[in-house]
Amino acid sequence: MGEKANKSKKDMTVFRPPEDFAENAIVNDPDIYRKAEDDPEGFWEENANSIHWYRKWDSVLEWEPPHSKWFIGGKLNACYNCLDANIEKRANKTALIWEAESGEIRKYTYRELLEEVCRLSNVLKEAGVKKGDIVTIYLPMIPEVIISMLACARIGAPHSVVFAAFSGDSLATRIGNANSKVLITCDGYSRRGKVVEQKNKVDEGIRSCGLVEKVIVVKHGGNEISMMKERDVWWHEIMKDSDISCEPEVMDSEDMLFLMYTSGTTGKPKGIVHTTGGYMVATHTTTKLVFDLKEEDIYWCTADCGWITGHSYLVYGPLSNGTTLVAYEGAPDYPDKDRYWDIIERHKVTILYTAPTAIRTFMKWGVSWPQMHDISTLRLIGSVGEPINPGAWLWYHENIGMGKCPIVDTWWQTETGMIMISPLPGVTTTKPGSATMPLPGIKAAVLDEKGNEVAPGQDGYLAILKPWPSMVRTVFGNEERFIETYWSKWDNKTYFAGDGAKRDEDGYFWIIGRVDDVIKVSGHRIGSAEFESIMVSHPSVAEAGVVGKEDELRGEVIYCYVTLKSGAQESEELKKELRGYAEKNIGPFARPKQIIFSDDLPKTRSGKIMRRVLKAIANEKDPGDVTTLQDPSVVDMLKQKTKELESS
Numbered sequence: 001m002g003e004k005a006n007k008s009k010k011d012m013t014v015f016r017p018p019e020d021f022a023e024n025a026i027v028n029d030p031d032i033y034r035k036a037e038d039d040p041e042g043f044w045e046e047n048a049n050s051i052h053w054y055r056k057w058d059s060v061l062e063w064e065p066p067h068s069k070w071f072i073g074g075k076l077n078a079c080y081n082c083l084d085a086n087i088e089k090r091a092n093k094t095a096l097i098w099e100a101e102s103g104e105i106r107k108y109t110y111r112e113l114l115e116e117v118c119r120l121s122n123v124l125k126e127a128g129v130k131k132g133d134i135v136t137i138y139l140p141m142i143p144e145v146i147i148s149m150l151a152c153a154r155i156g157a158p159h160s161v162v163f164a165a166f167s168g169d170s171l172a173t174r175i176g177n178a179n180s181k182v183l184i185t186c187d188g189y190s191r192r193g194k195v196v197e198q199k200n201k202v203d204e205g206i207r208s209c210g211l212v213e214k215v216i217v218v219k220h221g222g223n224e225i226s227m228m229k230e231r232d233v234w235w236h237e238i239m240k241d242s243d244i245s246c247e248p249e250v251m252d253s254e255d256m257l258f259l260m261y262t263s264g265t266t267g268k269p270k271g272i273v274h275t276t277g278g279y280m281v282a283t284h285t286t287t288k289l290v291f292d293l294k295e296e297d298i299y300w301c302t303a304d305c306g307w308i309t310g311h312s313y314l315v316y317g318p319l320s321n322g323t324t325l326v327a328y329e330g331a332p333d334y335p336d337k338d339r340y341w342d343i344i345e346r347h348k349v350t351i352l353y354t355a356p357t358a359i360r361t362f363m364k365w366g367v368s369w370p371q372m373h374d375i376s377t378l379r380l381i382g383s384v385g386e387p388i389n390p391g392a393w394l395w396y397h398e399n400i401g402m403g404k405c406p407i408v409d410t411w412w413q414t415e416t417g418m419i420m421i422s423p424l425p426g427v428t429t430t431k432p433g434s435a436t437m438p439l440p441g442i443k444a445a446v447l448d449e450k451g452n453e454v455a456p457g458q459d460g461y462l463a464i465l466k467p468w469p470s471m472v473r474t475v476f477g478n479e480e481r482f483i484e485t486y487w488s489k490w491d492n493k494t495y496f497a498g499d500g501a502k503r504d505e506d507g508y509f510w511i512i513g514r515v516d517d518v519i520k521v522s523g524h525r526i527g528s529a530e531f532e533s534i535m536v537s538h539p540s541v542a543e544a545g546v547v548g549k550e551d552e553l554r555g556e557v558i559y560c561y562v563t564l565k566s567g568a569q570e571s572e573e574l575k576k577e578l579r580g581y582a583e584k585n586i587g588p589f590a591r592p593k594q595i596i597f598s599d600d601l602p603k604t605r606s607g608k609i610m611r612r613v614l615k616a617i618a619n620e621k622d623p624g625d626v627t628t629l630q631d632p633s634v635v636d637m638l639k640q641k642t643k644e645l646e647s648s
Contacts, residue, residue, distance in 0.1 A: 015397070015430045017406055021379070025426020026292050032424070036440030043441045044070070044469055047285040048277075051320060052076060052085045054250050057277070061467065066487035066495075067474075068467040070278035074253040078280050079154035082319035083114040084248065094324045097298075097347055098143045101190040101330025106143055110322075113147070119242040120151035126238075127214045129182055131156035131249055134259060136180040137305075138171055138202065140164040140189040141329045144218045144235065145305045146315055148184045153257060156249035160259040160271075163306025164189065164198065165604070167625060168205025170269075174261050175206060177271055177477060181213045184235075188221025192334045199225040253277025259476055260308050262414040270485070271476030272308075272414050278469030280316065282418035286439065287317030290408050290422050291351050292380060300326035300344070301353040308414040309384050312470075313353060332358060337365045341373040348377045352400070353408075355385040357543075357607035359392045359400075364542030366566045367399050375400065380425055382408040385608065387511045389533035393432035411435040411511050413497065415486065417470030420444065421509050433533070434508045442468055444509065446501045451490035456505045459512060464495040471495070500527050517611055519548035520555045524589040528611055534585045535560060538578060540568035545601050547615040549593065557593035558582075559618040561601055561638065570597040594618075596641050603630045617642055 022028050036043035041060040048057070048071060057074035086093070091111040098106045108116070129135060135152050137159055139145040145161065152159035160178050162171050175183065185202050188195045199217060203226065206212045217227070218235040227234075251257075257276045261269040287293060299318055303309035318325055326347050332340050340362075344352065362369070381401045388396075388409055397407055406425035412418060420442050421435040428436050438444040445453050446460040454460035475482040489496035500512035513529025528546045535544035543563045548556030562578070564570065575595045583591045602613040602623075607630075616623035617638050626632045 013394075013432060015406075015432075017426050017428070018404060021292075021406060022426045025424075026294075027289055027424045028426040030427050032427075032440045033437075037443075040441045040443075040466060044281060044285075048074075048281045050288075051081050051280055051284050057253060063467050065491075065493040066483060068278075068471055069254050070275075070467075070469045071253040071281070074277050075250050076253065076277060076280065077154065077156075077248040077251055078257055078276055078316060078320075079117060079150045080248045081280055081284070082150060082153075082316060083110060083117060085320070086110045086322045087114065090322050093322070095319065096143060096146065096325050096327060098327045099329065099343060099347075100142075101193070101328075101334055108143065113150075115244040116143075116147050116239075117150045117154060118244050118246040119239045120147055121154045121246040122242045123216070123238050124151060124157065124182065125155055125246075127182055127216075129155065129157050132158070132256075133182070134158045134160055134178040134180045136171070136175050136178060136183045137161045138164060138166075138183060138185040138198070139218065139305075140186065140196075140198070140220075141304055141327055142186070142189065142218065142220055143327070144184070144186070144220075146327070149258075149305065149311070149315055150319075154246060154248045156251055156255065158256040158258050160261070161305050161311070162261070163304060164196075166306075168201040168203075169625075170205075171202065172205040172209040174269060174271075175211055176209045177261075177269070178259055179211065181211055182216070183212050183214070184216045184218070186218035186220040187225045188223040190221065190330060192331050195221045195223045197221075197223060197225075199223075203228075251276045254473075256473075258311065260311065260414050262308075270478070270481065273473045273476050274417050274470065275473055278471070279312075279417050280320065282468065282470035283312045283317035284320045286419045286422075287313060287323075288321050289424060290410065290419055290439070291353070291382065292425050293318070293321050293323055293351075295322070297323060297350045298326060298348055298377070299323045299351045299353075300328075300347075300349045302328070302332075302340075302355070302358065303353075303384070308417070309353075312418060313384075332361070333365075336369075338369040338372050341370045341375055344375045344378065345373040349375075350377050351380045351382070352378055353382040353384060355607055356383050356388040356392055357385065357603070357609065359383065359388065359396050360536060360543050361607065362400075363392060363395050364563060364565050370399055376402065378402070378405055380408065381405045382410060384410050384412075387411075387435075387513055387529050387533065388433060389536050390433035391537040397432070406430070409433075409435050411499075411509070415472040416464075416468070417472070418468070420464065420468070421511075431504075431508055434504075434510050436508050438509070442466070446503050446509070447490065447494075451494065454502070456503055459500055459502050461489070461515065462497040462499045462501040462509070462511065463490070464497065465493075500530075519546070519558060521548070521558060521589045522554045524587070526558075526586060526590055531558070531560075531582070531586065531590065534582065535562065535578065537585075538581050540564055540574060541578070543601055543609070545609045545611060545614045546592075547611055547618050549615075549618040551593075558590065559594045559596065559614070559642075560592040561596045561598055561614055563598055563601060594642070594645055596638065596645060598634070598638055598641065600631060600634050602626065602634050602638070614638070 057071035
């Protein structure tokens with residue numbers, strides 16, 4: 001039975017959970033929200049009992065704003081919870097199905113994955129890595145990235161995974177900040193059939209920082225590289241004779257599990273510190289409840305391990321629940337635009353968790369690609385990374401979910417560690433474009449500049465009012481920046497998310513986007529994400545990147561970069577139509593000064609549109625390092641198009 005759509009009192013389409021889904025859901029009683037609100041510590045304590053502890057905690061929470069400690073005195077190991085804890089029941093169950101861009105497939109059972117992790121754990125210890133030493137991992141989406149993360153966790157060495165597409169200089173910056181002496185990388189990897197020379201980037205990047213003493217190199221791309229004697233070693237050679245057993249380190253609940261670098265408005269990356277106990281409880285619990293995980297599920301989170309989503313909802317959350325994961329190395333359009341749907345059909349994927357940027361790209365390519373494949377095994381689909389506009393939500397629901405799959409539109413951040421606002425698929429009535437309600441145990445609000453809750457329908461700042469287990473503990477080596485960035489907007493008890501939001505009359509949260517991505521036109525403020533959401537709701541528009549160009553009279557004017565759906569034609573008439581569409585849906589002040597059509601937009605390898613680059617192009621400024629973009633040549637093309645418009 002499919003989801004039932006009906007109209008609310010405000011004529012908005014809403015979707016109730018399918019009856020058969022709700023009946024069998026892990027959570028199908030809305031009373032979970034009341035119980036968690038009445039006793040949030042009790043809620044998290046109950047869920048903490050679902051994971052393995054060497055020693056139980058003395059108390060659940062110590063809250064000295066803005067610092068929290070969770071499960072104080074508790075002892076555990078994250079790797080043990082992901083692997084060893086599953087061996088008794090699931091030793092021969094497939095833990096990981098990995099597919100290379102080339103089509104190569106590797107599968108690991110829980111026992112096989114544990115043995116590989118133990119081998120690497122012993123290798124790292126022989127290389128001198130001790131509990132507390134930070135290991136940097138600079139790998140693409142290959143099994144070795146997951147093995148490396150878990151091996152570090154096993155021996156108590158925090159890991160810092162650096163997105164493989166970052167430059168050598170970006171890598172060196174993060175190594176320097178973390179004071180990391182051991183690096184795990186590869187010779188190269190495939191992207192759209194071309195080999196990326198990863199080891200060459202390493203050699204160039206770390207030459208200046210002088211910290212790295214050991215580089216472990218996975219032979220993957222097959223490209224020629226140089227190996228520095230004594231410093232560089234091949235993964236396959238040192239793993240060959242390594243022991244398949246390694247006792248896990250007993251970690252304190254508040255010991256650091258990993259560092260995750262996230263960009264800041266200053267341009268200097270922030271090292272977000274996540275600890276072991278609270279993070280494991282939070283990711284284990286939210287993975288199970290939000291994705292309604294069942295023993296037979298085949299779960300595919302398309303995120304890269306270089307981002308927090310890959311940590312929380314590809315590795316630690318799903319594996320600690322004994323799930324079968326799918327991971328894919330390559331691009332969604334290689335060798336053709338049906339690659340994702342082909343993977344889902346062949347591996348019988350039941351849960352898909354991907355980004356709105358990917359969904360809008362699929363919309364642009366058209367429905368013929370998913371229709372080439374049987375994707376009927378899907379029973380739940382989700383989105384992550386940024387707000388999803390209603391048009392993309394509905395397309396995803398109708399063409400990928402076949403009108404029967406609940407959608408979990410999730411809001412969270414690197415800093416939160418876990419999903420904070422999301423439907424519970426067996427309980428929540430969803431509205432396209434809304435992340436719906438805070439999860440049980442989470443207290444969120446929309447506040448004004450003074451910290452007062454705003455009225456329904458009004459824009460404000462998204463805030464978290466109570467501590468949660470996987471919250472960021474500090475910015476590594478910069479406590480002052482931690483407090484200034486997250487805890488100084490109102491008071492030191494209220495977390496400032498940096499996102500704009502509003503709530504409707506039903507209490508549903510609508511995320512507008514980053515407040516630092518705001519265009520100010522003649523005193524009016526409009527979020528780039530909100531503007532883009534409206535533009536892509538036009539039937540001809542696939543993607544939009546909206547930025548402000550400095551203007552003496554109005555402060556800023558609006559530049560809108562647009563890619564069109566298949567079949568739509570560039571024309572002056574369409575430009576005029578789109579200007580009118582923006583004016584009608586937002587207001588006269590929102591009429592774009594320029595609309596620039598393009599076959600593509602500057603995006604990261606993970607598919608996120610780089611507004612920073614678009615803003616630099618619009619303002620005729622240097623966009624900076626563009627080597628991490630999917631296609632750096634897009635920048636020059638857009639520069640030329642913008643210049644031609646200005647001179648016409």
